[in-house]
Amino acid sequence: MPTNLPAKCTQLEREYREAKSLEGKIRALEAYIGSIPEHKGTMKLRSHLKTKLAKLREELENRRRSKAGASGRTAFDIKKTGAAQVLILGLTQVGKSQLLKALTNAAVEIGNRPYTTLAPVVGMMPYQDIQLSLVEAPAIMEGASEGKAWGPQVLGLARNSDGILLVLAADQDLGLQLQILLDELKAFGIHPRKGKQPRIDVQPTSSGGVRVFCANKFHGSLENVPRLAAEEDVRNAVIKILDEASEEDVKLALSQKTVQKPMLVAVNKADLASSEDTGNLPLSEGENLPLIQVSAKEGGGLEELKRRLFDFLGIMRVYPRRPGQPEPDKPLILRRGEKVSDAASRIHTDLRRRFRYAKLWGPSAKYPGEKVGLDFPLRDGDLIEIYLK
Numbered sequence: 426m427p428t429n430l431p432a433k434c435t436q437l438e439r440e441y442r443e444a445k446s447l448e449g450k451i452r453a454l455e456a457y458i459g460s461i462p463e464h465k466g467t468m469k470l471r472s473h474l475k476t477k478l479a480k481l482r483e484e485l486e487n488r489r490r491s492k493a494g495a496s497g498r499t500a501f502d503i504k505k506t507g508a509a510q511v512l513i514l515g516l517t518q519v520g521k522s523q524l525l526k527a528l529t530n531a532a533v534e535i536g537n538r539p540y541t542t543l544a545p546v547v548g549m550m551p552y553q554d555i556q557l558s559l560v561e562a563p564a565i566m567e568g569a570s571e572g573k574a575w576g577p578q579v580l581g582l583a584r585n586s587d588g589i590l591l592v593l594a595a596d597q598d599l600g601l602q603l604q605i606l607l608d609e610l611k612a613f614g615i616h617p618r619k620g621k622q623p624r625i626d627v628q629p630t631s632s633g634g635v636r637v638f639c640a641n642k643f644h645g646s647l648e649n650v651p652r653l654a655a656e657e658d659v660r661n662a663v664i665k666i667l668d669e670a671s672e673e674d675v676k677l678a679l680s681q682k683t684v685q686k687p688m689l690v691a692v693n694k695a696d697l698a699s700s701e702d703t704g705n706l707p708l709s710e711g712e713n714l715p716l717i718q719v720s721a722k723e724g725g726g727l728e729e730l731k732r733r734l735f736d737f738l739g740i741m742r743v744y745p746r747r748p749g750q751p752e753p754d755k756p757l758i759l760r761r762g763e764k765v766s767d768a769a770s771r772i773h774t775d776l777r778r779r780f781r782y783a784k785l786w787g788p789s790a791k792y793p794g795e796k797v798g799l800d801f802p803l804r805d806g807d808l809i810e811i812y813l814k
């Protein structure tokens with residue numbers, strides 16, 4: 426411990442050491458850290474204590490979570506598998522289960538009474554050489570965001586998914602169905618992802634302080650983020666910076682406190698309606714969501730839907746091959762627009778540092794084996810070999 430700390434620090438340090446409960450320790454440590462003057466001489470100590478604080482908060486969060494259920498897990502705790510996870514969301518009886526079954530062959534009950542599906546059901550959808558996981562959520566109803574039925578759990582799944590497939594029934598009022606779904610999502614801070622705005626998800630939490638995940642995408646000082654958050658009155662949150670972003674971008678995202686998800690609308694039961702009925706779907710607030718008509722029962726539009734599902738997620742496959750090996754490894758799943766540097770750090774954190782150049786084959790290569798650097802943007806289907814220093 427640096428010797429030149431004010432007396433108040435020493436006192437608070439003792440209170441922290443002597444605190445008995447986990448909550449007490451966290452409170453005392455927060456006060457202790459807050460009392461340490463910020464200069465170069467105390468940097469190491471502050472960083473050490475902040476790590477300690479993060480650990481204590483995590484322990485508290487885990488304890489709370491395991492109290493929630495005897496096993497700590499509920500039917501709504503769904504592990505992410507496959508290249509990405511899409512949540513199937515809709516009002517009751519629109520054909521969510523029928524669609525899940527048609528796309529994934531999952532064993533799911535298709536019913537003709539409302540609220541047949543009572544817990545999330547997962548199915549894996551093969552798409553070319555990868556699999557996407559589709560999750561049917563129990564039906565949403567008006568008031569879900571305020572706690573009706575399993576609303577908050579379902580909306581929690583939506584917040585954790587990589588994309589949302591909004592299913593409407595062609596024989597019901599389309600505008601009204603879509604409006605209800607979007608309103609409930611928005612009330613929960615989930616908005617359709619639009620245009621070029623960098624993806625920065627801000628998910629308020631009940632404790633744990635401000636935690637930032639940025640994978641080298643943030644062009645600002647991480648130390649400033651808690652202050653930016655405090656200015657927007659955000660004390661506890663998980664902030665995920667998924668695209669290249671500046672401090673200004675983060676500030677904007679903090680003021681909105683939302684997460685943005687890709688959304689695709691599937692108008693199901695197209696076999697029951699004429700195409701004029703669905704051609705001019707009155708979209709609320711000018712939301713220009715991509716839309717596709719399908720019939721889960723008769724199979725119409727399903728191949729196109731699979732393609733659109735891959736497409737709307739904004740992901741791409743890049744095949745890394747070890748130099749000297751004949752075959753590439755399994756594809757890396759990257760976001761469209763990501764670069765050689767993102768592929769490198771995905772393979773191994775050290776690869777970026779030791780990177781010399783990459784050789785490229787596939788859609789982005791001007792000629793087979795083109796030499797490229799870390800900043801080179803990749804495309805779906807590219808194959809790369811990375812050479813090290």
Ligand SMILES: Nc1nc2c(ncn2[C@@H]2O[C@H](COP(=O)(O)OP(=O)(O)OP(=O)(O)O)[C@@H](O)[C@H]2O)c(=O)[nH]1
Nearest residue numbers: 517518519520521522523536540541542694721722
């Ligand atoms: N005509 C027609 N009927 C369909 C289609 N898809 C589903 N259905 C029927 O719609 C009813 C409800 O289907 P489900 O797949 O169980 O609907 P869901 O949205 O999962 O319903 P809940 O789980 O109860 O919320 C069943 O009677 C299905 O046979 C379709 O494409 N065309």
Ligand SMILES: [Mg+2]
Nearest residue numbers: 521522541542
């Ligand atoms: Mg169902």
